[in-house]
Amino acid sequence: MAKKIDISYTEAMAEIESILKQLQSADCDVESLATKVKRASELIELCRKKLYKAEADVEKLFE
Amino acid sequence: MRESFSLYELQRIVSAAVEQALPLPVWVSAEISELKVNSSGHCYLELVEREQSSGSGAVAKASARAVIWKNRVMQLFGAFEGGTGKRLAAGLKILVQVIVNFHPLYGLSLQIVDIDPAYTVGDLERQKQRTIEQLKKDGVWDMNHTTAIPKVIQRIAIVSSATAAGYRDFMQELNSSPYRVETTLFAAVMQGEESEQSVVAALTAIADCSEEFDAVAIIRGGGSTADLECFNSYLISLYVAQFPLPVLSGIGHDKDTSVVDMVAAVPLKTPTAVATWICERAAAFDGELEYAAMLLRECCKKVTTSASTLLEQYQRSIHDFAKGAILRQKERLASYALVAENFAPTRLLKLGFAVARAKSGVISSTTDVECGDKITIEVTDGILTAEVIDKNGKKD
Secondary structure (H helix, E strand, O other), X not given: OOXXXXXXXXXXXXXHHHHHHHHHOOOOOOXXXXXXXXXXXXXXXXXXXXXXXXXXXXXXXXX | OOOOOOHHHHHHHHHHHHHHHOOXXXXXXXXXXXXXXXXXXXXXXXXXXXXXXXOXXXXXXXXXXXXXXXXXXXXXXXXXXXXXXXXXXXXOEEEEEEEEEEEOOOEEEEEEEEEOHHHHHHHHHHHHHHHHHHHHHOOOOOOHHHOOOOOOOOEEEEEEOXXXXXXXXXXXXXXOOOOOOEEEEEEOOOOOOOHHHHHHHHHHXXXXXXXXXXXXXXXXXXOOOOOOHHHHOHHHHHHHHOOOOOEEEEEOOOOOOOHHHXXXXXXXXXXXXXXXXXXXXXXXXXXXXXXXXXXXXXXXXXXXXXXXXXXXXXXXHHHHHHHHHHHHHHHHHHHHHHHHHHOXXXXXXXXXXXXXXXXXXEOOOHXXXXXOOEEEEEEOOEEEEEEOOOOOOOOO
């Protein structure tokens, strides 16, 4: 499943939250579990990168 | 022939009468209408008293010549200037002690022997108070006080003499600051009779292009009270009070505050003080910016920190929730296995249940067999063979 990874921070956070909700539900699909966890981890990593970049950009502005 | 006096005789009589009437020096208040010191060092004055004493334009109702002899000039001029800060000059009201002389040849003359500077000081103060009251009555007193002063003054129109030390000090102070201020000089005469018209002309010129400036500085280095008298002028004060830009005054007087100072938006002591004020104001704004930048930085830090914390929490949750989901499925499977185990045939046989089979298959009804049919019965440890003897027996 080649989901787009070039998404905004807000979209990524919303998707992570949606995956978290699915994982908590009783009828969580076992077969797609690993895929979901992988997707969520990728999104978290993406958000982290975006956050680091934002932090660095802000610091640069104050130099 | 009628009885007559020669002119000299007449003047002698008047002289004697005057001497008899006023044998001792007397104090007289009057206004100086003319004053000059001649080449021999004597000072000649024309004294007047006007109707209602309402300004120099009023009609004189008395006048007299007066003189300060050379030997008293230094002393009286010094005492007067020391007491009032002003040089004796035309236009001033004075209180003097005089010896009244009537000379047959020169007529009446008042010989000034003493002067009371306090009287003149009081009169100037009264004039100043009248100017203040008039400005208040005109409704202009607070007008310049309420003009908006920009947070940073970057373009300033200066009213000063181009050659004054005060102007130099002002520029030096501005140039030593790290903040850039554009200055434009509107040169004016800052003392003496011409000053009123000159300062008003400079202010008018600035008003014509007021949008090019943030404020006006009226500066004048230290001087005697007399030099600075023009800053009590009604006309200059009226212009300053109504000026569309905030006026910063830096008129270097050590004692009084002038009326211009009172109506100016920002009264300061000296030209240097005006420059310092402008620079400090810029520095204060710079500080505000610095503080705002710090707040902004802190806010950004808060946002990124909380975002980072949330991401950490999500990562842990993903892990925990995934493990939870797997665990839940395991439990579900285990419970299914238990059910399956409970219904397993071997377990049922052990409990005493048996499987009866005919040729046609598992017997689940009496109709599946006939009497005399051979059937097998499966129990835990083997198979029994039996024959149906009766099939009409009812269940209990």
